Amino acid sequence: MQCDRAWVEINLEALTHNVRQLKQWLAPKTDLMAVVKADAYGHGAIAVARTALAAGATWLGVATVSEGIQLRRAGIEAPILILGATHTPDQIRAIAYWRLDPTLCTPQQAQTFSETLASLDRHLPVHLKIDTGMSRLGMPWQEAVKFVQAVQDLPHLRIASVYSHLATADDPDPTILYQQHQRFEVAIAQVRAANLPLPRLHLANSAATLADRSLHYDMVRVGLATYGLYPAPHLRSVLPLRPVMQVKARITQVKHIQPGTGVSYGHRFVADRPMDIATVGIGYADGVPRNLSNRMTALLRGQPVAQLGSVTMDQLMLDMTSIDQPQVGEIVTLLGRDGAQAITADDWAELLGTISWEILCGFKHRLPRVAVGQPQTSREASILRI
Template sequence: MNHFSTQYQQQRAWVNINHQALVDNVQALKSFLNPHTQLMAVIKADAYGHGAVKVAQTILQSGVDSLAIATLPEGIELREAGILAPIMILGAINSIEQIKDIVKYNLEPTLCTPHQAFIFGETLAQLNATLSVHLKLDTGMSRLGTHWHNGIDFVNYIQQFPQLHISSIYSHLATADDVDTTVMKLQHSRFEEVISALKATGVDIPRLHLANSAGTLCDRTLHYDMVRVGLALYGIYPAPHLHDTIKLQPALEVKARITQIKTLSPGTGVSYGHTFKCDQATKIAVVGIGYADGIPRLLSNKMKVIIRGKFADQIGNITMDQLMLNITDFPDLEVEETVTLLGKEGDLEITADDWANSIGTISWEILCSFKHRLPRVVIENS
């Protein structure tokens, strides 16, 4: 069923979110995991541009065990929308006021340093409150986390605070999407070394997690008690060599409407800077979407769109609110017709990977770029 309201039928451009694809991706991931491994869905950055609240509602009903976000406001938004599942904050929180909100909204923070743990412990003691917390070790990402060499001391320090309940210990892989697994295996061995040492000292080991999307798909020994899956949830493979692991379906499409059609004479320049000049009489379509909506300007003169099941070339520099297409081979197109910028139409498909590869970036950035003046339209295929 396609819930496409008359409100969105009037939009110049919009984003379709296929929630059946999300459900299918969750099921594919759950089937791939080790039997006792839980699935944590990473829905930070508004679920990678897919709409965090609605995505959370759908995937929790489909078997996701818990959620992860990056910032406190992201967690508050989910709680205020009625989401009751465990929510882990991946980013580092250091503010006393934010700690109070974490308690209020029953969120689960990441602790990265002893100093941060001290602030939490002291604040919680004053509030007469306790929290489930997740301890992060830096095994080679060189971002957040206590250095793995100091992992045992870090865990022992946390245990001095009765207000802090260690829900998990985790780390993050820096190169799991590389064909060369040398660094990933090194990080894995470092993580294992800390965990083995903790066991030897009699520490009651909580849940462990290490794998992101790439780690989940490339090596089942990384699954542990839980995996943190972001990109794969939305139907995008984190690397080409992982395409044959499971079947994923992109959940996001970008659509826009033609707003004007005109024919240009030979030699006429198109858009700012005249980076494209017509070498013959050229019929063009102006489309109501641009870089302010999240279409990378670097795609200018490089991207294609799909119209009526055929590819059409984008020409000239992409502007803030509009872009132009060469539709010379589409003689009967009309204003208000729909153009597919990302997505599938017939046998043709344009993916976030296609855009990313064209401009030297990653599909994560593409998905997170679509601005909120593009309405999100939920598509449910029954």
């Protein structure tokens, strides 16, 4: 299939490289969970999951029941942890049927799970979330013993892990990180002193995985680093990761404009000299933020070219004055590498005052995902093109 307008390229070879680098970084007995929620941060959950597992990941993390079901329907058999909260009997029945692992955050939630599973005559592994300072999901760390005991006493539930999540692991100042770590350690020590089960412990996200091996425990949950980006600049020297996603589009028209000519809605750019401009078939409906208007650059033939005027829903304009005879159909790189030049999600995030996670997740699915590099099987490539 030839993409006629714009597309997202997913380099499965780079993904394999990143997973192998992470595996080498971990202790031999520490499992790697590849976090593939939000359609693998926009990369395509099914192909990413298969590739990550083939490269050495042993667990998958999703946010919702439907994300887990999508992976099971694709034939993926690895353990899948639902990181979000689930409560309703319908959700619980689906979790049991599709053999997903839920996160439990309160005794009340655990009670609902146990009662629903009793009606199904099913048992389920569950993962208990302890809040050590994120103030999002989970029981307060001071109540860890009470929580673990309450779940242990319920029928049809088997505690598979106890875990927490870090709020500031990407901050160069580790004060809060180590406060959370200490709280986790205290909670775990109290659970052990009560002779309650602790089959598996996990705490580290991408930043903590890169920052400190003492945070690895039995498993790490890695999202952003799997996709070749670093959670913070000071972590870039830890492992040589490769960005997995590139975003490309084709030139659809080239024209010459005179000084005084306005470009795009609102004439937020007006030419001050004769210029060659190209219209490119991608816009904010595809995931290029409109707030990048007049601020971003793209790459053509290895050269940076400035974007002009307002980014529109389906198109944007680029300054081609420095390019020798740009042609309709030529491929422009919006994110990724072209020759010696590269534009990253971090570059866009810095311009917008946001984070690279948001940039990656923003590319809409009317942009086909196309595999490049060496996909694990030909099926991966076809799935990415859906």
